[in-house]
Amino acid sequence: MKFFKPLSLGIIALTSVMYACGGGGGEGTEASKETTSSLPQNQPQQSLEQRYGDDPDYIAGLALIKESDCPSCHMAERRIVGPSYNEVAEKYENTSENVNLLASRVIKGTVGEWGNVPMPAHPSLSEEDAQQMVRYVLLLRK
Ligand code: HEC
Structure with a gap:
């Protein structure tokens, strides 16, 4: 025994x-x-869809991102050309200041926050759409 x-x-x-x-x-x-x-001490491994799928910011932001070129450089949980959305959400709290800041960087392009690969400008995006995309990104904290 x-x-x-x-x-x-x-x-x-x-x-x-x-x-x-x-x-x-x-x-x-x-x-x-x-x-x-x-193993009650472990959080169940839920997908992002399961955790945030009902949130209107998730639904609207993801739809806009899918229509745009973001997925060619960004993934939710893995760094490809640009940082993962997880990483961005870890770095910036989900406040309206940060949403405005990051949305303007998406529109104007940016470099130097994550390395020396630049993100190109997205001049055809409206402020509202860029902000909605960023609200989705900032939801995705691990
Ligand atoms: C051609 C590749 C590319 C595309 C397309 C792209 N990004 Fe990026 N993105 C990057 C890179 C590279 C960085 C890191 C820039 C840096 O180091 O400051 C970045 C950074 C970011 C950041 C963090 C900015 C910061 O200041 O920390 C956000 C948010 C973001 N991208 C959102 C988007 C969204 C939304 C789209 C679609 C509209 C998009 N990106 C399209 C490459 C891209």
Whole structure:
């Protein structure tokens, strides 16, 4: 009985590692519920869609971003040409000052905040649309 406990703990640790690796893309419905109930200290791995999908800023901002060229340089959770939206949201609090600041940088173009690759200007974007996009970006804190 004495050595049984560490063994079963080991199995729980192992299965949760397996879920952590495999759970990236899929929704892992049944299995992830089971894992989270046995590991209450861990936040369930929810997709951004699951966490923010009902927020009007999420819906409107994402729709505008999809129509624009942003996805060719930005992803929500991975840095490609530009910083991930996650990183931007970590850096700037979701305040109206920051929304205005970042929206004007999207319109005018910017460089030097994240490195020396510049973001080109988007002169055809309206202030409102740029602000709506930024409100979406700043929602995506990890
Ligand atoms: C050609 C690639 C490219 C495109 C297209 C692009 N970005 Fe960027 N973006 C970047 C780069 C590179 C940076 C980092 C600039 C810097 O270091 O200051 C950046 C930075 C940003 C930032 C953070 C600015 C800061 O001051 O920290 C936001 C917000 C942003 N982009 C939003 C957008 C949105 C919204 C769109 C679509 C309208 C867009 N980007 C299109 C490359 C791009």
